[in-house]
Amino acid sequence: MHHLSIRELSDGLRSKKFSSKELTQHFLKRIDRLDPQLNSLVTVTAARALRQADAADARLAKGEAGALLGIPVIQKDIFCTLGVRTSCASQMLDRFIAPYDATIVQKLDAAGMVMLGKANMDEFAMGSSNETSWYGPVKNPWDVTRVPGGSSGGSVAAVAAALAPVATATDTGGSIRQPASLTNLTGIKPTYGRVSRFGMIAFASSLDQAGVVARSAEDAAVVLREMSGFDPRDSTSVEKPVDDYVAGLSQSIKGLKIGVPKEYFAEGLAPGARALVEAAIQKFKDLGAVIKEISLPNSPLSVPTYYVVAPAEASSNLARLDGVRYGHRAEGVKSLEDLYKKSRGEGFGAEVQRRIMVGTYVLSHGYYDAYYLKAQKVRRLICDDFKAAFKDVDVILGPTATDVAFKLGTNADDPVAMYLNDIYTIAANLAGIPAMSLPCGFVDGLPVGLQLMGNYFEEGRLLNVAHQYQLATDFHKQSPKEFA
Amino acid sequence: MSLSPDQVRQVAHLARLELKNEQVEHYATQLSNILGMVDRLTAVNTDGVPVMAHPLDMVQRLRPDVVTEADQREAFQEHAPAVQDGLFLVPKVIE
Numbered sequence: 001m002h003h004l005s006i007r008e009l010s011d012g013l014r015s016k017k018f019s020s021k022e023l024t025q026h027f028l029k030r031i032d033r034l035d036p037q038l039n040s041l042v043t044v045t046a047a048r049a050l051r052q053a054d055a056a057d058a059r060l061a062k063g064e065a066g067a068l069l070g071i072p073v074i075q076k077d078i079f080c081t082l083g084v085r086t087s088c089a090s091q092m093l094d095r096f097i098a099p100y101d102a103t104i105v106q107k108l109d110a111a112g113m114v115m116l117g118k119a120n121m122d123e124f125a126m127g128s129s130n131e132t133s134w135y136g137p138v139k140n141p142w143d144v145t146r147v148p149g150g151s152s153g154g155s156v157a158a159v160a161a162a163l164a165p166v167a168t169a170t171d172t173g174g175s176i177r178q179p180a181s182l183t184n185l186t187g188i189k190p191t192y193g194r195v196s197r198f199g200m201i202a203f204a205s206s207l208d209q210a211g212v213v214a215r216s217a218e219d220a221a222v223v224l225r226e227m228s229g230f231d232p233r234d235s236t237s238v239e240k241p242v243d244d245y246v247a248g249l250s251q252s253i254k255g256l257k258i259g260v261p262k263e264y265f266a267e268g269l270a271p272g273a274r275a276l277v278e279a280a281i282q283k284f285k286d287l288g289a290v291i292k293e294i295s296l297p298n299s300p301l302s303v304p305t306y307y308v309v310a311p312a313e314a315s316s317n318l319a320r321l322d323g324v325r326y327g328h329r330a331e332g333v334k335s336l337e338d339l340y341k342k343s344r345g346e347g348f349g350a351e352v353q354r355r356i357m358v359g360t361y362v363l364s365h366g367y368y369d370a371y372y373l374k375a376q377k378v379r380r381l382i383c384d385d386f387k388a389a390f391k392d393v394d395v396i397l398g399p400t401a402t403d404v405a406f407k408l409g410t411n412a413d414d415p416v417a418m419y420l421n422d423i424y425t426i427a428a429n430l431a432g433i434p435a436m437s438l439p440c441g442f443v444d445g446l447p448v449g450l451q452l453m454g455n456y457f458e459e460g461r462l463l464n465v466a467h468q469y470q471l472a473t474d475f476h477k478q479s480p481k482e483f484a
Numbered sequence: 485m486s487l488s489p490d491q492v493r494q495v496a497h498l499a500r501l502e503l504k505n506e507q508v509e510h511y512a513t514q515l516s517n518i519l520g521m522v523d524r525l526t527a528v529n530t531d532g533v534p535v536m537a538h539p540l541d542m543v544q545r546l547r548p549d550v551v552t553e554a555d556q557r558e559a560f561q562e563h564a565p566a567v568q569d570g571l572f573l574v575p576k577v578i579e
Contacts, residue, residue, distance in 0.1 A: 099560050099563070100559075192540060206537065232547070236538070236542070238542070301525065303521070304521055304524045304525050307518060307522050323565060324565070324572050324574055325561075325564050325572055326563050326565075329566070334575065335577075336575050344500055346502075348501070354511065357492070357499055357501070358518055358519070359499075360495050360499040361495050361515070362522075370526070371522065371525075373535055374528075375522075376537055377528075379535075383539070414517075419518075419521070430539070
C-alpha cells in the first residue's frame with residue numbers, strides 16, 4: 001500500500017479497497033516502526049491525522065472525488081500549522097504553537113489531505129545536509145550513515161522510506177532539489193510567487209519558494225496543482241491562473257529543445273554523476289528531444305552572490321525572533337538589550353548565527369555598496385543569462401548535485417565546503433525560475449538526480465518533460481531495501 | 485576580507501547575538517572564509533547593471549484600506565513568554 005502512487009491510492013479509496021483511516025494507520029505504523037532510524041519527523045500528529053482521515057472517509061462516502069481526498073501528507077516544519085508546534089527545527093521555536101495555518105496547509109487540508117506530521121529540516125532551512133537541526137540530523141534511507149541533503153531532509157527521507165506518499169518542502173537555494181537528488185525523489189521548486197509564502201517561516205524572502213517532493217512527476221503534479229495559486233495574504237503572490245499540471249503530463253516531447261549548459265559539467269562534478277546525467281541526455285535524444293549546448297557564463301558566480309543576498313535577507317527576517325512576543329526567552333536578564341542578546345545567543349544554532357552575522361556585516365555601514373548592491377547587480381547578470389538561453393531552448397538540463405549523498409559529519413566545520421553543495425541549484429532561486437530534480441540512476445547503490453530548469457511559470461512543462469522521461473525509465477521506481 | 489575577533493564582537497552586537505568568548509575566534513575564521521569566497525564578486529564588471537532586488541518585475545500590490553483581519557490578540561499572545569493586560573512584558577527600559 002505504501003508504494004502506490006497518489007493516483008493508485010485515490011483509486012483504492014474511491015473503489016473502497018481501503019479507507020483513508022486504514023491508509024493513515026498504515027503510514028502511522030510505518031512511522032512508528034521505521035522513523036527512529038531516520039529522525040525524519042519532529043512531530044507526529046496521529047490524533048489530528050485520524051480525525052482528518054475520518055472526515056475524508058465521510059466525504060468519500062458522499063461520492064466526493066478530489067484527487068487528494070484522503071491521501072496522507074507530511075508538512076515540512078517551516079509551515080505554520082494551527083494548534084500544532086511549528087519549530088523550524090530551532091530551539092528558538094521549540095515550544096511555538098502556531099496560532100494560524102499557512103495558506104498551503106489550509107489548501108491541502110481543504111483538499112482532504114491527511115497530515116501525518118511535521119518534517120525535520122535544517123534550522124530555519126539553513127543547510128544542505130539536515131545536520132543543523134536542533135532535533136538532530138536526519139539519515140538518508142539509502143544509507144543511514146549518509147545525509148539526506150537539506151534543508152528539506154526530513155521531507156525527502158520520509159517519502160523515500162515510504163513513511164508518506166508525498167511531502168511539502170521549501171527551496172531557497174536548492175533545499176527541495178538537492179535532497180530529492182540524494183534520495184531518489186522527484187522534487188519541484190516552482191516559479192517564485194507561484195505558491196503562497198503566507199505562514200511559511202521566512203528565511204530569504206526574495207528567494208524562498210514552497211514546493212513538493214514525491215516519488216514521481218505525476219504525484220508532484222497533482223499536489224503542486226493544489227498548492228499553487230494567488231493568495232492575497234502574500235504580497236509577492238502572482239495573480240495568474242494555474243495551469244493544469246496533470247493534464248499537461250501526457251504531451252509528447254518530440255522536438256523539445258533542451259539546453260545543456262557547459263558550466264554545469266565543469267570541474268567539481270563527480271565522474272559517476274556526470275556519466276548518469278550524460279546517459280539521461282542520450283535518453284532524451286532517443287525520446288525525440290533536440291539537445292543544444294548552451295552557456296550560462298555567470299553561473300559560477302551564483303554561490304558568492306547567494307551568500308550575500310540570502311544572509312542579508314535572513315538577518316532582517318530573523319530580527320523578529322527577539323524573545324519578546326514568541327519563541328525562546330533567556331532567563332535572568334537585566335535589560336532589554338540583554339534579553340535580545342541572550343535569547344538569540346541561546347536560541348539560534350551556529351549556522352543560523354553565522355548567516356545572521358554575514359548578513360548583518362554585508363548590510364552594515366561602509367560595506368553595503370561593496371557587498372549587497374554588488375551582489376544584486378551580479379544577480380541581474382545571472383538572471384539575464386537565463387533570459388537569453390530561453391530564447392533558444394525550452395528547458396535547461398544539468399546535474400542537481402555534484403555527487404551522491406555524503407557521509408554525516410563530512411563538512412561539519414567547513415561552511416564554505418557545505419555551501420558549494422548548492423552550486424547547480426542556487427541560480428534558479430536568484431532568477432526566480434522553476435526547477436526540479438528527478439532520479440537518473442545510481443552510483444554504488446546511491447541515487448543521482450538530474451535537474452531541469454524552465455522559463456517563468458513553465459513548471460507544467462518541467463513536469464511534462466520529467467513524466468515523459470519517467471515513462472521511459474524506472475529509476476524513480478527504485479526504493480531503499482532497508483525500508484521496503 | 486578577513487574579520488578579526490573584535491569585528492566579530494561588533495557584528496554580533498549589531499545582530500543582538502551574545503557569543504561566548506570561545507565562539508568568537510572560531511566564528512572569526514569561518515566568517516572570514518565565507519567573505520573570502522564572496523570576494524570573487526569584486527572582480528565582476530557590473531558597470532551600468534541595474535540592481536535586482538526581486539526575481540519578478542512586479543509592483544507592490546495595493547488593496548483597499550479596509551480592515552480584513554479579525555482581532556486575534558489573545559490567540560497571538562497565548563504563547564508569548566510574558567504578558568500582562570494584553571501587553572508584552574520586557575525588562576524595564578525607562579528608569
